[in-house]
Amino acid sequence: MPKVATGLDVLLKDVDLQKRFKGNIALLCHNASIAYDYSHAALRFKELFGSRFIKIFGPQHGFATDVQDNMIESNHFIHPHFNIPVYSLYSETRTPTDEMLENIDHFFIDLQDVGCRMYTYIYTLTLLLEKCAGKDIDIIVLDRPNPINGIDLEGNILEHEFKSFIGFHPLPVRHGLTLGEVALLHQKMWTRSKANLQVIPMKNWQREMYFEDTKLPWVLPSPNLSRPESTLTFPGAVLFEGTMLSEGRGTTQPLEIVGHPKIEPFGLFADYLEETIKNSGLNGLALRPITFLPTFQKHSDKVCGGFQIHITDKKIFKPWRTGQFLLRELYKHLGSEFEWKAPPYEYNYDHKPIDIINGSDKLRHWVEQNESLEMLDSFEALHEFEKIAKEIRLY
Known part of the structure; x- marks a missing residue:
């Protein structure tokens, strides 16, 4: 070629x-x-x-x-x-x-x-x-x-x-x-x-x-898309900008990793996330438990536990759907430690940043109500587009 x-x-x-x-x-x-x-x-x-x-x-x-x-x-x-x-x-x-x-x-x-x-x-x-x-x-x-x-x-x-x-x-x-x-x-x-x-x-x-x-x-x-691989995780990982979880800014692999100081990564996987993602229907990825230290932005100089998103088959990997799934699961896992980021975001002072990022408040409500993955698919709208x-x- x-x-x-x-x-x-x-x-x-x-x-x-x-x-x-x-x-x-x-x-x-x-x-x-x-x-x-x-x-x-x-x-x-x-x-x-x-x-x-x-x-x-x-x-x-x-x-x-x-x-x-x-x-x-x-x-x-x-x-x-x-x-x-x-x-x-x-x-x-x-x-x-x-x-x-x-x-x-x-x-x-x-x-x-x-x-x-x-x-x-x-x-x-x-x-x-x-x-x-x-x-x-x-x-x-x-x-x-x-x-x-x-x-x-x-x-x-x-x-x-x-x-x-x-x-x-x-x-x-x-x-x-x-x-x-x-x-x-x-x-x-x-x-x-x-x-x-x-x-x-x-x-x-x-x-x-x-x-x-x-x-x-x-x-x-x-500055935070140093590898072409990051562009494919970006449509999902960017959702975490609307939360107080780190999306890896201040590390060498931003927008490929997600974490929080209250997460113990191996416990998260062994006790919960590994089996949940197997049953999710999501394919083309592997999550690897990691510990990382952001040097700036959210949780600067605090040790965070979380995971890196590895793409194993980019042709079937669905980044946005993966991001919404992980957002829902970490909302449940962190409980009272989970926080939505507060305004302003991108000069909008009225809406929550997660709603600005996703262009809708439906994702936030979907996460909070713990609904199934199918609820946010909009195949008809995509077909029209x-x-x-x-x-x-x-x-």
Whole structure:
């Protein structure tokens, strides 16, 4: 199977395509915006466009992808090497201002998404599209792989009441789209005024691919997704951000491990969880009891007991369903020691973080009422979403 060429790679190798962009250039990018030769997109843009490359923009976690958590903003600055402004779209604003957009003719987006609704880069993109509707600015998405494949859908559809910057559109948790396809779906379904949008597709990417299949190098797109394996556990492990259990931030394997200071890991497994998960119908995973010490965030410098989620068969592993199951079981196991995290979360001060994360309060009620796994499946809604998504698929 040939190596995938990202949208950036396609642009870099197509001189005729490069010649179409004759005006001033801006680039929204981050740490993972690299070419086939590991060079950063900003360096290559400087080579291609010279003095016409006038502005850089960064999403959540910053242009350098060095900012850890939600509600920690990045500053604007003048880049010391490129000597051009770097604007943060996770700052006092999530939407570029008119001043930021001045003198831009072509605005490129090169971001590595992770295929999950609770990941903010797709909303940075769609807010940019909204802002540029009616403006004489070309928006060009340099497409990249969905690392957890472009076929499988999972989870509930976002309910409008729980809309936030980690859930802005009626998407399922695992949406099966690339960044470029999200942009196309936005223009088709979620906006009244369209932008001048172009997507530069990848070459050789197939929908059934996981990131490892692309033969591309993995560079972390946010500080806590250092391995491509983490993107597949993320849609389930991210639920624990809505609780006072640690999801492994402050360790070397965040969003693959879960724990709490009151859990004795071997007792949890031997007495309870091992048999329960065997009877759950969940497949494609193994849970391994561990002890870990977060160095920051929840339970910093406190020994936690818990487990690591190992994926044994990614084709049948259901991350969101696994996450909801584990959340329910740990709610029962910890009893009075279990706590839902309190607001605010992602600038929402009204709803519990778990409800914002899941885009619904149904999961929280389901956990508290100890209902069966089947209660949260929404196959009909996923089927309807799939029909819409097929109309804009590029691959």
